[in-house]
Amino acid sequence: MDILYFLIPLGLLLLGLAVWAFFWAVGSGQFDDLDTPAMRVVMDDDSHPADAPDGSHGSDERQAPDR
Amino acid sequence: MATLDGCFHCALPIPANCDFTVEIDGKPKPVCCPGCKAVAELIRDAGMTRYYTLRDTPTPGLGRPDATADEWQVFDRDDMLEAFAEREGDRASASIFAGGMYCAACSWLIETTLTKTPGILSADVNPVTHRVLVTWRPGEIGLGGVLGVLSGLGYKPQPLAPDADARPELVEQRAALKRLLVASIGMMQVMMFAVGLYSGQFQGIDENMQRFLRFVSLFVTTPVVFYSARPFFAGAMRGVRARRPGMDLPVSIAIGGAYLASVYSTFTGGAEVWFDSVTMFVFFLTLGRFLEMRARHRSVDRSAALSSLMPNTVTRIDADETRVVPASQLVAGDRVRVRPGEAIPADGVIESGTTAIDESVLTGESQAQLKRPGDAIVAGSVNLDGVIEMRVRHTGVDTTLGTIGRLSERARYARPAFVQLSDKIASYFVVAILILAAGVAGAWYLVDAERAFVVTLSVLVVTCPCALALATPAAFAAAGSRLSELHLLITNGNAVEALSRATHVVFDKTGTLTRGMPSVLRVTLFDTGLDETRARNIAAALETASTHPIARAFSKPSAALAVSEPKVVVGEGVEGIVEGRHWRLGSPAFVAADAPDDTEIDDGATRVFLGTDGRLAARFDIGDELRPDARHALNELKRIGLDLALLSGDREPAVKRVAAALDIRDARARCSPKDKLEAIHALQSAGATVVMVGDGINDAPVLAGADASIAPSHAALLAQTSADILMLGESLEPLVTAFRAARQTMRIVRQNMAWAIGYNLSAVPLAAAGLVPPWAAAIGMSASSLIVVLNALRLSRFEAPPRNDRASSAGRIASRPGRSREPLVR
Structure with a gap:
């Protein structure tokens, strides 16, 4: 078990590195927005209107009465 | 989520006989107006219809575009770039407040749309502060163009001066995140060592290894105690100094005691250490504080709230020329021209011109006030129908509006000595x-x-x-x-306790119990063969020329008629030629020479007459309509044992009408913010716990002074900053749920x-x-x-509680025979 005397300090060193990296990330503003990134994964642009499958876009150009 | 009875885009009810649709994903969706149609089509054509499925349930009316797109052009000028943007080589960046953002889907929509716009290099949206940091190439697109894009999406952009961009929320959030991380990592590590130590208790452990693990735990726990838990120690110190020890004191004693005991044990080889308990405790408490902070940050930014009522730009009259300048550049002594429909940019005095001014956001008075040269006008009110020139007296935070902001801040601070049960x-x-x-x-x-x-x-x-x-x-x-x-969005946790003890609920009439916008309550026809639909359409055509708020009551015609030679007569009404005949709409004396005196009982409605060739044809009673579910919600509140009261800044008859319809006995009219605050303090000193429900700027101090306050989400931003709980959506039903x-x-x-x-x-x-x-x-x-x-x-x-469905629509004001259809809002 003597290896623990080496492994635990090594673990703590890595831990220190991780904390330092996180502090740097927070300081550079990477965690300022906690809401949007969660959505960005599921939100992707739809297909562009040009390659819409049925070409239905643009058929609705029946305009509303002018004001 | 986006399945609504109202407009597909902005969720407002769709007016009768209105037929605008947008085709989304091959299906036609109803929208309420051409503006919403345009925004929805823009979003669709940019390939971002996913916005509609991912957004939260929208607040009705939010995201409805303004018609004035030309306003942004002035921001293309170089001096505007100077005032609002920071230049760096061939790129400029500016911080823009995007009013009307309400969920993460909004920030996605803004970021994606802006970055797709040619000339814009990057756009970072901060949903906490509602600010967008945009970087663009001034050669390719102007600041006005950037603002125009935002405005086109239905948001209300405001460029912020660079120094206005201090963001205390961000600083606080960053510090809290760091503390949370140190506590969580520390907890996990110490737990690991603790497992070793605990198994050692049962299976036996080498003495050196035990001491080693204890020292390592001490090493990891120390930053958790001295960094993550520092706010608790600081809070405890404050509590002790103020002689009111709160929850922070026992927490600090527990953390400090367990830590010191463990340290003592570690150095003397005692029986036990408690580092695991210390770190776990700190972690849970820090997590609790973090969640609380996030809720608090959802409330609205005060500086942005104030400026949202002010115009972005003003027309300043220098010596002999007029210049459009940012409102923030005004100083006392400037002469400013304000056109109809514009907001008054500063407190001052009218020098020339006569106009009606809508001061409802400040006073709660729903009728416009006629102002002449020499009269004082206040920032944030709206010029309705005449061009005026004014001399600026006070600007920015020195205005009446700024004072109300400060007043509400103070009232919130001086809240009745409120000690939490747990404390x-x-x-x-x-x-x-x-x-x-x-x-x-x-x-x-x-x-x-x-x-x-x-x-x-x-x-x-x-x-x-x-x-x-x-x-x-x-x-x-x-x-x-x-x-x-x-x-229901809670921005102040303490409110929950006050709400649970509440004995009185005080309402503000305008916009809380009513819809907050004028609508035609009743149409009376005179004997001219004109039918009601046609009368409404003619009135609507005439009112297209007007910026008066009354005009909004007519804004949804079943058929658009053309009007020629429209003319607004200040303080009287509008006239114009519709289908070959000359019509007038306004006061009886303006419409017809032989107009009868208005001797009927004043029920708070504004009467507008329509006539042609000097003869009256129709009379419209215009007023603020009750919300469809107001009666049901209020009855529920009474049923759970709450006393209701109505404190309104509005006129007696209008208040009486609402109080009678909703069966509220304690109703007071013409209350100034000070009266309201005094009334609430009187109730409080009689032992009542008062919850205020209100939405106007004038309610801000009152909201802050009550034991707890609730504001609907369509409320003025300043009212939202003072409220403890925001009620999302159009319904009053969540009110009952809240209690x-x-x-x-x-x-x-x-x-x-x-x-x-x-x-x-x-x-x-x-x-x-x-x-x-x-x-x-x-x-x-x-x-x-x-x-x-x-x-x-x-x-x-x-x-x-289960909804009492459509039965609640019986809560409308009963006597309204002329109304053809009632759009029900959910």
């Missing part, structure tokens, strides 16, 4: 523990001086008010997350308290006798905390 109990508890610990120390000193210190510390650790400290925050956090699903949920929450808090105190009381004697083995103390402490948390989680299954 009250905690104070006694702390004193009891300290006396007990001293007693134990003395007793053990006489019996066995060697063990006195260790036993005393173990008493302090066993009584660690872990469960007690978690009892309230856990319940509030669970209630908060459930309530946001039920359309029920608050009572349920406090019931759970009391259960938790009883459990935590019971556990501690039974554990203390054993610990004092030196009988509690270390592992039993650890299990007991964790189990009691776990039970508290699980009990709190029951709140996340809280159900809203």
Whole structure:
């Protein structure tokens, strides 16, 4: 078990590195927005209107009465 | 989520006979106006219809575009770039406040649309502060272009001066995140070492290894205690200095005591260390504080709230030329021209021109005031129908509007001395523990001086008010997350307790119980053969020329008629030629020479007459219509034992009409913000706990002065900043839910308290006798905390009271025969 005397300090060193990296990330503003990134994964642009499958876009150009 | 009875884009009810649709994903969706149609089509054509499925339920009316796109062109000028943007080589960046953002889907929509716009290099949206940091190439697109894109999406952009961009929320959030991370990582590491130590207790452990693990735990725990837990120590110090020890004191004593005991144990080779308990405790509390902070940050930015009422630009009259300048550049003494429909940019005096001014946001008075040269006008009110020139007296925070902001801040600060239940109990508890610990120390000193210190510390650790400290925050956090699903956003946790004790609910009439916009209540036809639909259409055509708020009552015609030679006569009405005949709409004297005196009982409605060739043809009664579910919601409130009152700044007849329709006995009209605040203080000193529901700027101080306050989400931004709870959506139903949920929450808090105190009381004697083995103390402490948390989680299954469906529509004002169709809002 003597290896623990080496492994635990090594673990703590890595831990220190991780904390330092996180502090740097927070300081550079990477965690300022906690809401949007969660959505960005599921939100992707739809297909562009040009390659819409049925070409239905643009058929609705029946305009509303002018004001 | 986007399935609504109202407009597909902005969720406002769709007016009768209105037929605008947008085709989304091959299906036609109804929208309420050409503006919403344009925005929805823009979003569709940019390939971002996903916005509609991912956004939260929209607040009705939000995102509805303004018609004035030309306003942004002035921002293309170089001096505007100078004032609002920072230049760096060939790129410029500016911070823009995007009014009307309400969920994460909004920030996605803004970012994606802006970055797709040619010339814009990057756009970062901060949903917490509603600010967009845009970087663009001035050669390719102007600041005005950027603002135009935002405005085109239905948001209300405001460029912010670079120095206005201090963001305390961000600083606070960053610090809290760091603390949370240190606590969580520390907790995990110490837990690992603790597993080794605990198994060592049972299986035997090499003495050197035990000491080593203890020292490592000490090494990891130290930053958790001195960095993550620092706010608790600071809070405890403040509490002690103010002679009102709160929850922070027992928490600090528990953390500090357990830590010091463990350190002592580590250096002297004692029986037990409690580093795992310390870190876990700090982590849970820090997490609780973090969630609380996030809720608080959802409330609205005060500086942006104030400026949202001011125009972005003003027309300043220098010596002999006029210049359009940013409103922030105005100083006292400037001469400014204000056109109809524009907001007054500063406090001042009219120098020339006569106009009607809508001061409803400031006074609650729903009728426009006629102002002449020499009259004082205030910033934030709206110029309705005449061109005026004014001399600026006060700007920015010195205006009446700024004063109201400060007043509400102070009222909030000077809130009735409010001690949380848990704090009250905690104070006694702390004193009891300290006396007990001293007693134990003395007793053990006489019996066995060697063990006195260790036993005393173990008493302090066993009584660690872990469960007690978690009892309230856990319940509030669970209630908060459930309530946001039920359309209630809590920005101040303390409000829950006040809500549960509430005895009186005070309403502000304008916009809270009513829709807050004029609509035609009744049409009376005179004997000219004109039918009602046609009368409405003619009136609508004439009003297209007008910026008067009354015009909005007519804004939804069933068929658009063309009007020629429209003319606005200040203070009288409008006239124009529709289908070959000359029509007038306005006061009776303006419309017809032989107009009858208006001798009918004044019921608060504004009367507008339509006539042609000097003869009256129709009379429109225009007023603020009750919300469809107001009656049902108010009856529910009465049923759960609350007294209702109405304090309005509006005129007597209008207030009486609403009070009678809703059966509110205590109704007062013409209340100034000061009157309202005094009325609330009077109730409070009589022992009542007052909850205020209001939405106007003039309500801000009152909202802040009440024990708890609720604002609908369409309320003025300033009112939102002062409110403890925001009610999302158009319905008043969440109001009832709020009271029920608050009572349920406090019931759970009391259960938790009883459990935590019971556990501690039974554990203390054993610990004092030196009988509690270390592992039993650890299990007991964790189990009691776990039970508290699980009990709190029951709140996340809280159900809203069943809706009394369409029956609530009976709550409308009964006498309205002329109304053809009633759009029901959900």
